[in-house]
Amino acid sequence: MKKRILPILAYTVFVAVISALITTAWIHYLVRNQTSDDGQQVLTSLSADKLAKSPITDGEDIIEIFSYGCHYCALNEKNVEALEKRMPAGKKLVRLHFSLDNQGGLARFAPVFATLQVMGIEEAHRESAYDAVMKNHIDLGDPAKRDAWLAENKIDVDEYHKVSQSAEVKDLLDYMTRVSQYYDINATPTFIVGKKWVAIQDRDFPSFSDKLLSILKNDQAPEK
Template identity: 30%
Template sequence: MMLKHWIKTIVVAASLISATAAFAFTEGKDYKAMAKPMPVAVPGKAEVIEFFWYGCPHCFAIEPYVDAWAAKLPKDVNFRRVHVMWDGRNDMEGHAKIFLALQGMGLDAKYQQAVMKAVQKDRIELRNEAKLLEWVKKQGIDVAKFKANYNGFSTQMQLKNLTKITQDYQVDGVPMFVVNGKWVTSPAMVGAEDATVTKMVDELIAKDRKAPKKK
């Protein structure tokens, strides 16, 4: 009986060590400091930005975990998504306009995964406006309002802003997460396209909360 007790104790201890090791994040490997810290959009709140592209398969893989995580965020955390726009990548503009049009209608979060599924799984060419509007109608979205947002002057201005933000945050791959304008992490850095990356984000939020406040 004593031998069984010790074996059970060792197994439990090993399991705890293994679980702890699974989230033993290392700076420089699993996350890194921003070369140039950026201001947060809402002062007094922790900020998490997810940089993504509708055409990115890695973004599509991680999005269900991000949605589940975002649904449970405390009120003092401001989470927002930014569709990247890299210079010389005209193939991104059509996707970015979809994001901005939906964002203008307050529907970007609701249809985040739906757009990715249409692009990557259903292979619908949403950069073709006729096919896009047909898809929009099938989703039950107001086509007239969407089209007005999609082709609006403000959307063209915001496209330039997306390009600037992508450059300012030095986004060189997606998905990429920035915490409080100070820390960067990604599925590529943590080595997993699952809830590990949101665990890393939570760790960075906690790390920043524990940091001494500037007087």
């Protein structure tokens, strides 16, 4: 009788352990890789190894990856400004333009952002850049059309050309490209939190701001 009980007991323990491991893995997957109702992954996190090699500069606690050609980025502008005002003391929110090596698609306007940023006037002209691309269909990636837009906005065209060739602009473009590629950004806006978390908007503001701030504070995915 004892010989029969031992195999049954061992099998029961085996099944219990396997079930626990499967449950733990499933919960881990759901928490760390949340998906929206349509199946789109809206929150992912970097592994420890990849996090250690992140190109993101220390002190950039929440990053919005956006594009002047992104309709939702333009709509969210006021919401992101409100989020910035809610950042905890000592924490920083920054905006980086989506950027690729070939500067195609939504990355086409990255050089304009980088140059205006180095000139210290990007924020003042951000709304105009959005309107130029999306409302007026002006290709700011085209030098002639860009220069006409610069002149219309009373931005010194000669100074713009000079700054656009500076090491500061080239470094910023390189940085934005490395971040966009390292985090496999394929949609805008995308938010990077604490270097580790990549979040796509899955709810309205200010609830989405609450989610980002919770991730930043607790370094873990909030409950859905």
